[in-house]
Amino acid sequence: MKKTLQETPLLDELEQGPWPSFVTGLKRLAQENDMMVDLLGQLETSYRTRTGYWKGGTVGVYGYGAGVIPRFTELKDEQGKPMFPEAAEFHTLRVQPPAGMHYTTDLLRRLCDVWVKHGSGLIAFHGQSGDIMFQGAKTANVQAAFDELNELGFDLGGAGADVRTSMSCVGAARCEMSCYDEQRALRTVINSNLDDMHRPSLPYKFKFKFSGCPNDCVNSIQRSDMAVIGTWRDAVRTDEALAREWFAAHGMEELIDNVITRCPSKAIRLKKANGSEPAPQVSRVMLDDDHLLEIDNPDCVRCMHCLNVMPGALLPGADRGVTILVGGKGVLKIGVSMGTVVVPFMKLETEEDLTKLNELARKVLEFFAENALDHERIGEMIERIGLANFLEALDLPVDPSMVLHPRTNPYVRTDDWDEQVAKAKARQDGA
Numbered sequence: 001m002k003k004t005l006q007e008t009p010l011l012d013e014l015e016q017g018p019w020p021s022f023v024t025g026l027k028r029l030a031q032e033n034d035m036m037v038d039l040l041g042q043l044e045t046s047y048r049t050r051t052g053y054w055k056g057g058t059v060g061v062y063g064y065g066a067g068v069i070p071r072f073t074e075l076k077d078e079q080g081k082p083m084f085p086e087a088a089e090f091h092t093l094r095v096q097p098p099a100g101m102h103y104t105t106d107l108l109r110r111l112c113d114v115w116v117k118h119g120s121g122l123i124a125f126h127g128q129s130g131d132i133m134f135q136g137a138k139t140a141n142v143q144a145a146f147d148e149l150n151e152l153g154f155d156l157g158g159a160g161a162d163v164r165t166s167m168s169c170v171g172a173a174r175c176e177m178s179c180y181d182e183q184r185a186l187r188t189v190i191n192s193n194l195d196d197m198h199r200p201s202l203p204y205k206f207k208f209k210f211s212g213c214p215n216d217c218v219n220s221i222q223r224s225d226m227a228v229i230g231t232w233r234d235a236v237r238t239d240e241a242l243a244r245e246w247f248a249a250h251g252m253e254e255l256i257d258n259v260i261t262r263c264p265s266k267a268i269r270l271k272k273a274n275g276s277e278p279a280p281q282v283s284r285v286m287l288d289d290d291h292l293l294e295i296d297n298p299d300c301v302r303c304m305h306c307l308n309v310m311p312g313a314l315l316p317g318a319d320r321g322v323t324i325l326v327g328g329k330g331v332l333k334i335g336v337s338m339g340t341v342v343v344p345f346m347k348l349e350t351e352e353d354l355t356k357l358n359e360l361a362r363k364v365l366e367f368f369a370e371n372a373l374d375h376e377r378i379g380e381m382i383e384r385i386g387l388a389n390f391l392e393a394l395d396l397p398v399d400p401s402m403v404l405h406p407r408t409n410p411y412v413r414t415d416d417w418d419e420q421v422a423k424a425k426a427r428q429d430g431a
Contacts, residue, residue: 003037003086005030010047011040026122035120035136038084042075045083059091059139061146065199067094067156068142089138090120094131094157095149096190099183100170101126110152118145128223129207130167131157155194162200163365164207166190171212171230177307178212179230179320180348186210188354189361196365203372206365213316214302220328220339225378226364227325227339228348228357232317235297236307238285243313247287255287259306267299268306285313321347322357323401326364326390327379337379340387342394344401363394 005027015021023040030036046052059070069092075083082088111132115123120136127133132154137145146156157165166189169175171182189208196202209220212230220227247255260268273292278284283295295306295314307314324346325339343360347353364378367390372381382390391398 003034005037006041006044008040008044011044029121033116033121034086035090035138036087036122038087039090039120039136042073042084042087045075054090059142061143061156063198064156066159066162066197067146068092069094069159087136090135091137091139091142093119093134093137093142093145093149094127094129094159094165095134095154096157096165097126097130097132097167099168099186100173101130101167102170102173107152111149111154114145114148114152118148126167127165129158129164130209130218131165156198158197158200158205160200161202161204162198162206163190163193163196163202164205165197166208166210167218168210169212169217171210175212176312177215177230177304177316179232179316180212180322182210182212182228182230185228185322185348185354185357189358192358193361193365202365202369204375204377206368206378208361214304215308221325222328222336222338223330224328224339225326225368226361227328228322229325230316230320231302231323231345232320233345234317234319235281236283236295236300236317237315238283239313239315240286243285243287243293243310246310246313247291252291255293259293259309262305264303264305265299265301267296267301269294269296283314321345324357324360327377327382329377329379333376333380334383337383340379340382341399341401342391342396344399360394367393 008023011023014023026036026040026043030040042053053073053075054071055074057070057072059068060066061068071090071092073082073084073088073090077083112121112123115121115134118137118141119134122135124133124135134145134149166186168182168186169178171178172180173183186208190197196206206226207224208226208228209218209224210228211218211220214229214231216227216229220229255270260270271292271294273286273290278294279296281297283297284292286292297317307316322343322345323341324343326342327337328339329337346356348357368378368381371385371393372378373384376384387402388398391402
């Protein structure tokens, strides 16, 4: 007999605002699935008592040490039985998505069919590490659900102290800003390190993310332990036809207010067209017969703003590659941190380049495994041991791009340097 949904006044409040609510989706699933009826009951209880009632445990599939997140209820009645028995076990399967998140509608329907058959029907596309989150299965159904997902070509992702599922932007498949093949890089690194994903052996979790350009659409610099971000090291490319079209549509005010004045390094300038040749390392594009736009490339910091505002008119340079950063993460011991540059630029085009990337990834993982403390992310480890020691261990050269914060004032006074040297020498002689 189908269970009846109990009253949920606190959850109902979440449906009152102007935005779509997850509660509406759960109620829709509850019309056909008793597990979702009891989940809503437990969630309403949690809202009323302001207490979480889930605990972990051990649930897995044959041959894997990770990939399933166990969830058992602690909400029991006086006899010690679960108050909401259909949701007493509500495990999540973390499943690796296709690189770049490419699906066919047929494949999506087949994934949904598997989870309606074996689980609650609740699926999240995607978690912070990119996983497809199949949420809500009983212990007895976990292996069967995985077997069917595996037959569709999918594998479990990471969970626990291991390499987590990676994600890449759609990048080279359809984005003109892409500076390398993100999906190929992702599959090279992840397929080479699956043992560290399926069998947890690290001090704590480790995330890779791959962004095709400095727009960083997958949040790699903030949310990954090793970020691979596309960039370029030559001049910004220009398309005069598209630049003229953009200027005719948006005008001078938009150009000044939203392109020139927003350049963080003041690398963009507007000039009168006078037939002169541009200076070396300057990108130039005509906006109309009287005005041209110049970009001083040595001052460009690749913030992407002008390229985003003038799509197609300005594009990444032709000499493309990646910047690699290590240590980004959310809040933990030392607070939020963004990745630190460890490789300012490397090409990523050939199989040899991809091999070098994976070799670096292995060295980073192995050093992390040997030197990090328990429950310590690699960014916290670097903070503890020092960036210089980390770079030396990985045999990476020190580079000015690795500074935590660049000087904002380009001028340095030197008129008192001789006096400072004399004072220092006097102190040494006195000692």
